[in-house]
Amino acid sequence: MRMEPKTGFFEFIQQESGKLLQQTLTHTGLTFISVLIAIAIGLPLGILITRRRKLSGIVLGIAGVLQTIPSIALLGFMIPLLGIGVKPAIVALFLYALLPIIRNTYTGIRGVDPTVTEAAIGMGMSDRQLLLKVQLPLAMPVILAGIRTATVINVGVATLAAYIAAGGLGEFIFGGIALNNTGMILAGAIPAALLAILFDWLLSLLQNMKGKQSRQRLYALPLILLLLSSFYLLPIGNSGPLKAGFTPEFMGRRDGNPGLRTVYGIHVNPLVISDMIMYKAAYEKHIDIISGSSTDGRGKAFDLVVLQDDKHIFPPYYAAPIVNNTVLENYPELEPALNLLAGTINDSIMTALNYQVDYLKYSPEKVAREFLLQKGLFKSARNGSKGTIRIGCKIFGDGYILANMYKMLIEGHTDLAVSTKLGLGGTKICFDALNNNQLDVYPEYTGTGLLAILQTPANITDTLIANKDKVYAYVSREFEKQYGIKWLKPIGFNNTYALMMRRQQMADLQIKSISDLALYLKK
Amino acid sequence: MIQLSNVSKFFENGKNAVDDISFTVNDGEIMVLLGTSGCGKTTTLRLINRLLDASSGTVEVNGENVKNIPATTLRKNIGYVLQNNGLFPHYTVKENISTVPQLLNWPEDKINARCQTLLHKLKLAPEQADSYPHQLSGGQQQRVGLARALAADPPVLLMDEPFGALDPLTRYAVRQEFKSLDELHTKTVVLVTHDIEEAFQLGDRICLMNAGRIQQAGRPADLLFHPANDFVRNFFDSQRTQLELSTLHISDIWDSIPEGYNHNGHTKITADSSCWKALSLLSAGPVIATHQDTTKEITGTAIMHGLQTYKTR
Numbered sequence: 134m135r136m137e138p139k140t141g142f143f144e145f146i147q148q149e150s151g152k153l154l155q156q157t158l159t160h161t162g163l164t165f166i167s168v169l170i171a172i173a174i175g176l177p178l179g180i181l182i183t184r185r186r187k188l189s190g191i192v193l194g195i196a197g198v199l200q201t202i203p204s205i206a207l208l209g210f211m212i213p214l215l216g217i218g219v220k221p222a223i224v225a226l227f228l229y230a231l232l233p234i235i236r237n238t239y240t241g242i243r244g245v246d247p248t249v250t251e252a253a254i255g256m257g258m259s260d261r262q263l264l265l266k267v268q269l270p271l272a273m274p275v276i277l278a279g280i281r282t283a284t285v286i287n288v289g290v291a292t293l294a295a296y297i298a299a300g301g302l303g304e305f306i307f308g309g310i311a312l313n314n315t316g317m318i319l320a321g322a323i324p325a326a327l328l329a330i331l332f333d334w335l336l337s338l339l340q341n342m343k344g345k346q347s348r349q350r351l352y353a354l355p356l357i358l359l360l361l362s363s364f365y366l367l368p369i370g371n372s373g374p375l376k377a378g379f380t381p382e383f384m385g386r387r388d389g390n391p392g393l394r395t396v397y398g399i400h401v402n403p404l405v406i407s408d409m410i411m412y413k414a415a416y417e418k419h420i421d422i423i424s425g426s427s428t429d430g431r432g433k434a435f436d437l438v439v440l441q442d443d444k445h446i447f448p449p450y451y452a453a454p455i456v457n458n459t460v461l462e463n464y465p466e467l468e469p470a471l472n473l474l475a476g477t478i479n480d481s482i483m484t485a486l487n488y489q490v491d492y493l494k495y496s497p498e499k500v501a502r503e504f505l506l507q508k509g510l511f512k513s514a515r516n517g518s519k520g521t522i523r524i525g526c527k528i529f530g531d532g533y534i535l536a537n538m539y540k541m542l543i544e545g546h547t548d549l550a551v552s553t554k555l556g557l558g559g560t561k562i563c564f565d566a567l568n569n570n571q572l573d574v575y576p577e578y579t580g581t582g583l584l585a586i587l588q589t590p591a592n593i594t595d596t597l598i599a600n601k602d603k604v605y606a607y608v609s610r611e612f613e614k615q616y617g618i619k620w621l622k623p624i625g626f627n628n629t630y631a632l633m634m635r636r637q638q639m640a641d642l643q644i645k646s647i648s649d650l651a652l653y654l655k656k
Numbered sequence: 657m658i659q660l661s662n663v664s665k666f667f668e669n670g671k672n673a674v675d676d677i678s679f680t681v682n683d684g685e686i687m688v689l690l691g692t693s694g695c696g697k698t699t700t701l702r703l704i705n706r707l708l709d710a711s712s713g714t715v716e717v718n719g720e721n722v723k724n725i726p727a728t729t730l731r732k733n734i735g736y737v738l739q740n741n742g743l744f745p746h747y748t749v750k751e752n753i754s755t756v757p758q759l760l761n762w763p764e765d766k767i768n769a770r771c772q773t774l775l776h777k778l779k780l781a782p783e784q785a786d787s788y789p790h791q792l793s794g795g796q797q798q799r800v801g802l803a804r805a806l807a808a809d810p811p812v813l814l815m816d817e818p819f820g821a822l823d824p825l826t827r828y829a830v831r832q833e834f835k836s837l838d839e840l841h842t843k844t845v846v847l848v849t850h851d852i853e854e855a856f857q858l859g860d861r862i863c864l865m866n867a868g869r870i871q872q873a874g875r876p877a878d879l880l881f882h883p884a885n886d887f888v889r890n891f892f893d894s895q896r897t898q899l900e901l902s903t904l905h906i907s908d909i910w911d912s913i914p915e916g917y918n919h920n921g922h923t924k925i926t927a928d929s930s931c932w933k934a935l936s937l938l939s940a941g942p943v944i945a946t947h948q949d950t951t952k953e954i955t956g957t958a959i960m961h962g963l964q965t966y967k968t969r
């Protein structure tokens with residue numbers, strides 16, 4: 134059997150050069166538009182607090198606290214206020230850039246030799262003249278250092294903007310993590326690093342200018358920043374009648390957006406958006422079509438309906454625990470304990486469980502325990518002493534609930550202890566951890582194993598995709614052969630990819646299947 | 657003319673306060689504010705150009721209360737020289753000198769001409785106009801600071817320890833140049849120093865301060881020979897003889913010097929030379945001086961005798 138070679142870094146950037154360029158420009162624009170706003174607000178604020186010394190503690194304190202908010206959380210806070218897309222991303226980046234700019238303006242001006250300031254005042258300069266002729270020019274190297282810091286921070290944080298559909302190089306990075314595609318990760322990460330180095334270097338040139346040139350930079354800087362910011366005005370995403378928002382993973386997978394293009398002929402220009410906010414964004418009509426997963430509780434919570442996949446591009450995604458063979462040999466009691474769950478959870482049960490977690494905000498632990506109690510599978514923990522099993526899961530509903538169930542089953546039915554590493558950032562991270570013996574078990578999906586991990590070529594995939602048992606048999610065999618990892622019995626539900634829309638809109642547009650959607654979009 | 661009337665300035669921390677000070681500086685006069693550090697002399701200086709505002713009393717410059725003049729307008733008409741020169745490090749020498757003329761919107765060619773003149777007067781090479789302050793020596797920097805203060809030809813000049821940061825040799829040279837500067841003769845100058853020798857060399861009048869109060873204000877000879885109190889007397893004791901000899905001119909002790917002289921190989925000086933100068937010339941041989949058509953030989957004994965007589969008169 135011929136294995137399709139994994140896409141390398143250079144092949145990837147060759148194939149995706151247009152997209153790479155667009156993402157780089159978006160990234161640059163996003164970085165500088167926020168830095169520019171941060172300068173426009175931070176510089177006057179920094180100057181103000183050199184004049185009103187009492188305010189300095191408060192202003193620097195607030196800016197410092199903003200800086201300590203984890204970037205992904207800050208982006209999350211922005212969504213209820215500003216929705217998704219460009220606005221919240223720019224506001225979050227702006228808040229990050231604020232502290233270095235305010236602080237360096239303040240310390241730069243405070244650091245000007247007091248004799249020089251006194252000479253300027255003593256010669257009759259007004260406060261404004263003192264600021265423009267003496268303090269700002271002399272503080273400029275320090276202020277520019279602050280702008281450099283802010284820019285470098287923002288190039289980094291801007292990669293997270295992809296989570297909330299603001300674009301940028303994060304699209305490749307998160308797509309690559311989700312898809313187990315190192316080339317794709319690097320195609321985002323390397324340009325992002327190069328951008329940071331490049332901007333840092335350019336600003337350092339500006340910072341180190343001497344004498345007369347140094348005054349010109351005062352005028353040059355805003356112009357350059359404006360120019361770079363304007364990159365963001367280049368069109369990205371969405372121009373059709375319906376707006377689509379797809380996860381980075383869906384964007385890159387063969388059974389995702391590329392499948393929609395080739396099989397259904399659907400050419401939407403989707404926003405790239407994080408799974409975490411996608412459902413709500415659809416409910417709030419920021420977007421119309423999303424790439425959901427069929428058992429996600431939020432689909433039920435937000436009354437989103439799955440479009441029928443009438444041409445079968447989404448392979449079956451049956452969940453099953455995957456375990457290292459060596460672990461199974463060391464602890465023979467593990468496999469029966471894990472298999473206790475096999476066949477117990479169908480699609481609607483899984484959706485209901487997810488609904489309890491995603492929407493009713495019950496803890497995954499509570500939901501897992503109640504389900505096991507109801508099924509008569511729950512036993513109180515034996516305080517295992519024989520060894521420790523490390524369970525992982527990916528960062529979405531199914532994973533958290535299943536990992537908790539497995540923890541309870543192992544602790545209740547065997548003498549093993551369990552440590553959990555939950556909410557890992559994607560398929561690549563989970564699978565690499567398992568393969569490198571950092572994890573012992575995590576729940577995986579057959580479709581993901583087939584496409585993302587094994588990277589099975591299209592001709593083989595096509596023969597398997599319609600039949601869930603064939604897919605399970607294929608991945609079991611290949612995992613055993615290639616990695617020494619065993620697929621245990623399927624849990625029962627099929628959490629496949631699904632295009633979802635709001636119920637009302639589907640009725641209005643008379644869309645039931647993906648083919649209907651394709652037809653509507655062609656009109 | 658500068659006039660301070662019953663001026664007080666108090667700070668919250670109680671330091672450098674000035675307590676009920678009055679003095680007048682006439683046009684073309686150099687008034688030296690002398691005292692130990694913390695005595696309030698710099699505070700007094702800063703009250704004149706309103707870097708500080710007086711708590712009570714009035715400060716008048718050329719007959720007008722400074723509180724009635726906008727601070728920036730007032731300051732543009734007062735030259736200001738600082739101890740560590742306070743030159744703008746990002747400006748060239750020429751840009752530094754033209755700061756106030758620029759603020760006053762002088763035409764470009766007038767500014768250029770003025771810079772050339774000042775560079776020449778202060779013995780700075782024309783090509784140094786485009787240097788930056790850090791490329792100059794300490795003495796040169798201080799000259800640029802002086803040129804900057806004189807640039808707009810202000811009637812009043814305030815100097816805060818202007819030569820304090822220089823090494824002794826340079827200080828002496830810059831001081832000499834300063835004293836011989838023709839522009840200075842028309843200006844009203846207030847100079848702050850803690851250096852007694854500098855006060856006596858430069859001051860037309862000296863105002864000796866201690867703990868925020870004026871101890872005595874007057875001509876240098878008044879302070880030396882007619883001290884108002886023990887503080888004033890004690891203040892000069894360490895250098896008294898040298899100061900007295902520097903302050904007294906040959907003409908002051910002319911009557912005490914014996915008649916007659918020998919013609920051959922004598923150094924000739926005028927009677928307005930100081931006794932100190934005459935004494936230092938004596939080490940090279942006999943000295944004679946002429947005053948009111950008579951000529952006398954000046955000897956060490958004659959000078960010391962003259963000094964004694966002068967003090968007991």
